[in-house]
Amino acid sequence: MTSLTQWKGHAWIALVVRLYLGGVFLAACFHKIAHPGSFAIDVATYQLLPLALVNAVAILLPWTELIAGASLIAGVRVKAASLLVAAMMISFILALVWALHLHLEMSCGCFASKGAAEDPISWRTLLRDGAWLLMSLYVLAVDDRPIGLERLMGKRRDAHA
Amino acid sequence: MxxxxxxxxxxxxxxxxxxxxxxxxxxxxxxxxxxxxxxxxQRKDYEILVPCEETNGQTTPIAPNDPALADKATLVVDSRSKQEFDAWHMPSAINIPFDYLAATSEVDVKKVLASRASRVVVYGDGDDPDSGRELARELSGKGVRNVFVVTGGAPALPGGPRPKGAP
Structure with a gap:
């Protein structure tokens, strides 16, 4: 098991996965940050959170997506970022299962706010989120020496020492 | 570990x-x-448009000059025929012609639900029965929330068409 996770090729595969996941999260956060009111309605539409928490989640979530996405791309605190991404994906999946269970005809609100007719939630949305969850878990599990800024800075420090 | x-x-x-x-x-x-x-x-409930289980068909009358008609959060629906709609309609209105003999299509209901509007205002021909009122009741019965109907229909709206039979 250990030798499986220590294969050197993981760092390069994980880099591709990180760039993809980071890009997805950056793309997802911008509209939400720019239009918090619209995103709050998206959150409320799930009818999952108590009203008092809807705005707090709508304010906090996009910035967490931004910081986690940027960290994945830059290669800074990659384990922590992938942990946050995995936690977010699990919560998104639970929310989607809830909405599908209630037969809510709505958009997932994952990216730019769209109407249910343009971007309806479905089991395909769930599969997509499941794939992203697996990617984040992969990075979390195997990317022990992530290629990126932090590693580069570490090498420089070592060279100067 | x-x-x-x-x-x-x-x-x-x-x-x-x-x-x-x-x-x-x-x-x-x-x-x-x-x-x-x-x-x-957040203290006040968000007005969200999603299908709900109760199908009571409740609508609320709204005056033709009510400022809510110009509100960006309002979806205005014209229930008259396409010809009447083409001849005149409110600039922001979409057309869902009401048919007394057939149910409004699921596509049209979904279009309303997907609009993300916080209220839906329907106006019809203003006749008795008023197609606007009938469509509003149907939409409400199919799960659309906050459905209003313009009293007097299109002829009562500012700049609207003349009432049928008027000189």
Whole structure:
């Protein structure tokens, strides 16, 4: 098991996965940050959170997506970022299962706010989120020496020492 | 679980908590200074349009000059025929012709549900029965919330068409 996770090729595969996941999260956060009111309605539409928490989640979530996405791309605190991404994906999946269970005809609100007719939630949305969850878990599990800024800075420090 | 692995997990958890704290600081700080920031605790229910189980068909009358008709959060629906709609309609209106003999299509109902509007205002021909009132009741019965119907229909609206039979 250990030798499986220590294969050197993981760092390069994980880099591709990180760039993809980071890009997805950056793309997802911008509209939400720019239009918090619209995103709050998206959150409320799930009818999952108590009203008092809807705005707090709508304010906090996009910035967490931004910081986690940027960290994945830059290669800074990659384990922590992938942990946050995995936690977010699990919560998104639970929310989607809830909405599908209630037969809510709505958009997932994952990216730019769209109407249910343009971007309806479905089991395909769930599969997509499941794939992203697996990617984040992969990075979390195997990317022990992530290629990126932090590693580069570490090498420089070592060279100067 | 042994030493280095456990340490790595603890470090990841600690860093994740730190990232979350930084995100929270930036998020709530930005929200506090921006003009369109949200109240952190929402007290008034969001008006969301999703299908609901009760099908009571309730609608509320609204005056033709009510400012809500011009509100961006309002979806205005014209229930008259396509020809009447083409001849005149409110600039923001969409056309869902009401058919007394057939149910409104699921596509049209979904179009309304997907609009994300916080209220739906329907106007019809203003006749008795009024197609607007009938469509509004049908939409409400199919799960659309906050459905209003313009009293007097299109002829009562500013700049609207003449009532049928008028000289």
């Amino acid at each position: 042994s030493g280095p692995r456990a340490q790595a997990i603890v470090r990841a958890l600690r860093d994740a908590a730190l990232m979350l704290a930084v995100s929270a600081a930036v998020a709530f700080g930005t929200n506090a200074v921006r003009g369109d920031g949200l109240p952190v605790v």
